[in-house]
Amino acid sequence: MDNRNKGAAIEVDNIRKCFNGFCAVDGLSFSVEHGEVFGLLGPNGAGKSTLIRMLTTLIPPTSGAARVNGFDVARSPNDVRKCIGVIPQAMTSDLELTAEENMLIFAKLYGVPRERRRPAIESLLGAVDLLQWADKPVKNFSGGMRRRLEVARGLVHEPQIFFLDEPTTGLDPASRVGVWEMLMKLKKQRDLTILLTTHYMDEADKLCDRIAIVDHGKLVALDSPLKLKASIPGNNILEVSFSEVPDGWIDKLRGLPGVQSVKSDEHVFRINTDNGPQTTVAVMEVAREHRLEVTSLSVQSTTLDNVFMFYTGHQLRDALQEAPSMDSRFMYERR
């Protein structure tokens, strides 16, 4: 039976969450359509987990509203809980129990009828390639296996909407790809709406139909990965550094053929261009004219990292370096 709400799967309306004056989420609004894979992209401390915790009824919003499958998260939290599956950021499986036992306990918690429990568990463990490990204690599992088990556990009651909070954080590259492939397979099989948070650009690019870029609790951009990449000036990014930087050098670079915009970070210049080869030649020419040595140069297609940089003014990796202090403050204030 299709229990879908006729409107959007998730509607978020000017939602805020503040802790002692610090707003982890500061007035976010967006909606997610049924069947969509929606990504929240941002560094640690951007407010992604706080938002997902509000949407999954774990913390109440300070103001604003959110509806999941038509149910208000603050007014009808139990209705929300019945139609969502959630994979929290922390690995929350019981290590002493087997994979099957973990699944069984959550099937009971979600009220799955007795006769449907075993078939559902077998089918899901098969889908995440853990059927042969069903009777093994989770403490013997690798990080990737545990994450796959948690994904299966979150789907044991056949939810329509699936929330994943940084599903591949801490996993090795091979395990990350494994989780992505499994998620895509499950999405197709079960016609799921997925909202996931990540700070991995490639993950958002690979998995998401649409991406919301979040920084300091605010929404800075929202669109499909393709449109986001197309929305910033230029098709290529040149990263170039010189032996020295004369006065007015940035303006000189801005005047080169094909250049859309230039940003500098000390000696490194990031040039958005709609003609990579032409601009590269022009950069070399102008450097020679001014007797400057080009100490490094790279040309790349536009990535989500460039998109993030364009909209937030800093790179995701820079934000990541700032993140721990903000994160620990947030954790402290939650207690």
Next chain:
Amino acid sequence: MHRILAIIDRDLRKFMRSPTLMFASMLFPLVQLVVLGYAFGGKIRELKVGIVDQDRGMPTVKLREMFEAVGANARTFETSDYTDLQQAMADLRNGRISAVLNIPPNFSRQALAKAVPEIALIEDNTDNFAAGALQGIFADLIATYNARGSVPRLSPTVTVSVVEVYPYVPYIQYLLPGTIVLAIFISAMIGGGIIFIDDKARGLHEGYLVTPITKLELILGFTLSGAAKAFMSGLVLTTMGSIIAGIAHPLEPIRLLKLLLVIVTTALALISMMFMLMVRVSDPLVPRAIFGVLNTLLFFPSGAVYPINGFPLWMKVISTIDPFTYAVHAFKSLLLKNTPLMAISGDLLYLSIFTTIMIFLATKLFRRTL
């Protein structure tokens, strides 16, 4: 040297930033000093003694006046009058009174005949401290009575014969009920305290909170599973402990059924109390830090190692609300006296009400959100 200082620096910084741990580590020895200081060797008072005066003659009046004077002044015991020896004996066996002083019908006649009148002190000897105290005070009283020649021209040599209702109770048997309750408490502390908070800190509860489970279902689930574990611990201690301590016929079916009932009721009371205390705690150090304090505060005032009648008022107040007290009393009644269920109905009622209140409070205090 720098490396040693680094370790010291790190440890002290962590310690100074854990106020609960600091508080508990300093509070615990103080609590232990005060509680243990008063828990042993206090002067036993207010024991309940039933007097069955089957004589009601003139010579017994003075005797009873002396007993009542002790009740009013030294307060070692309080007297209550019984007309029927059987009723008094029933109350003695059910633990309502600690001793029966029987003045036989021929007391006055024997006194007038200058024979040696004898009164009987029938004691609940399962508590050696209380029984010893009663024997001492009655011996003193009768000596005074005889020396004063309270009633002229009568025999001055009244004697007291002491009758012990139960076989001799060695201290290991006296200690067994408290040890069983302690075993249940340790199980509750590990299950309801340490594991509960560790799971919470590891994020396992976050997994539960996103499911449609209600607060009451969660608390009842945790309580019943904790009680089941504590029950197993209590059962092993009751059976093995009884055999080791030499309790007669501990596995007699009716008695065992009554014991199982007390184990279940005690386990539920202690685990629900633990959840009530821990429901808002998130620091895994807290249950570990307060374990010693709780143990001292609950175990020693319960009458497990020394009669409550010997405690100062503040410890009696603790023992009145302490679920250990009722559990220890129930186990003592069943293991040392094999009393009928009626004799421990008050204990079971208190423990049941206590459990209900604790579950109610834990559910109220439990946060359904992070």
